[in-house]
Amino acid sequence: MRVLGIDPGSECTGWGVVEGDANGQRYRLVEFGAVRLKSSATFSSRLLKISRALDDVITRLRPDACAIEEAFLANNPKVTLKLGQVRGVALLAAESAALEIGEYSPRSIKQTVAGYGNAEKQQVQEMVRILLSLTSVPEPHDAADALAVAICHFHHAGMNSRLQSSTLSIPRGSKLALGARRGSVR
Numbered sequence: 001m002r003v004l005g006i007d008p009g010s011e012c013t014g015w016g017v018v019e020g021d022a023n024g025q026r027y028r029l030v031e032f033g034a035v036r037l038k039s040s041a042t043f044s045s046r047l048l049k050i051s052r053a054l055d056d057v058i059t060r061l062r063p064d065a066c067a068i069e070e071a072f073l074a075n076n077p078k079v080t081l082k083l084g085q086v087r088g089v090a091l092l093a094a095e096s097a098a099l100e101i102g103e104y105s106p107r108s109i110k111q112t113v114a115g116y117g118n119a120e121k122q123q124v125q126e127m128v129r130i131l132l133s134l135t136s137v138p139e140p141h142d143a144a145d146a147l148a149v150a151i152c153h154f155h156h157a158g159m160n161s162r163l164q165s166s167t168l169s170i171p172r173g174s175k176l177a178l179g180a181r182r183g184s185v186r
Contacts, residue, residue: 001157002030004063004099005150006054007142008071008086010043010079012036013050014142017061018132018150027154029132030061032143043082047089054093066094067102067153069109069145102153109145112152124148 001021007014013035020027035053037046058066068090071083094101104112111117114127125137125144131151138144 001065001154002061002063003150003153003157004057004061004066004094005146005148005153006066006068006090006094007145007149008069008083008090009142010037010046010082010086011039012140012142013053013086013090014140014144014146015054015057016138016143016147016150017057017063018147018154020154027132027151029134029147032138032147033057034140034142034146036140043085047085050086051089051093054090055096058093058097058099063099065100065102065153065157066090066097067104067149068094069149070103070105072106100157102156104149104152104156109148109152112155113148121145 002017002019005016005018014032015034016032017030018027019030035050037049041049068087071080071087091101107117110119110124113119113131114123116123121141125141125148128134128144128147128151129137132147138147
């Protein structure tokens with residue numbers, strides 16, 4: 001399974017592709033990068049550049065899924081709106097390619113990758129380096145953040161896969177299966 005992680009930004013959008021098993025146990029880096037945008041360019045032209053770059057990454061690297069960081073509320077409402085528009089472009093690229101899409105809060109990503117929901121950015125980036133067996137933290141930091149989103153998706157997709165397979169292996173007619181159908185397990 002290959003996952004494209006995206007860290008949306010109106011000046012720099014990071015992306016990273018990680019490949020691994022469906023259980024989220026083992027993974028490796030495929031490629032990472034960032035779409036750097038000129039602040040002097042019109043916002044619509046920046047969105048177009050992001051769209052074309054992500055389409056190219058998807059076509060070249062053929063991910064099975066896309067994981068994207070959810071929007072957070074910035075102090076400036078205009079910044080929040082622009083971030084939402086960048087996310088929309090990224091979601092459209094993923095949906096157009098029929099990718100499975102996962103959206104994760106910044107806190108969930110930090111919790112999953114670093115083990116602490118309030119981890120500092122540097123802690124998350126160092127864990128990305130360790131988990132992917134890299135010699136240095138990926139640069140720019142937006143790309144490292146995108147890789148963290150992809151790793152987060154592997155863990156959540158792996159957990160969902162394990163839960164589904166364990167649910168399927170419950171013998172029909174057992175007390176556990178009957179209780180689950182009623183909504184409670186006794």
